[in-house]
Amino acid sequence: MAEKKSATQKEPVRLREKKLANGNVSLYLDIYKSGKRAKEYLKLYLIEETNAAAR
Numbered sequence: 001m002a003e004k005k006s007a008t009q010k011e012p013v014r015l016r017e018k019k020l021a022n023g024n025v026s027l028y029l030d031i032y033k034s035g036k037r038a039k040e041y042l043k044l045y046l047i048e049e050t051n052a053a054a055r
Helices: none
Strands: 014-021 025-033 037-046
Touching: none
Parallel strands: none
Antiparallel strands: 014 025, 025 037
């Protein structure tokens, strides 16, 4: 019997997040190419809402 191929496809770029010491979250790209991994930080931050006015 023939084996079925997996339907999932590998993605070379992923959007990931890193929790910072001040509680914010930094967004970066995790790039995998030719057996090497690189991180590219986007300088985009998710900031926690502290009060109703910030929402």
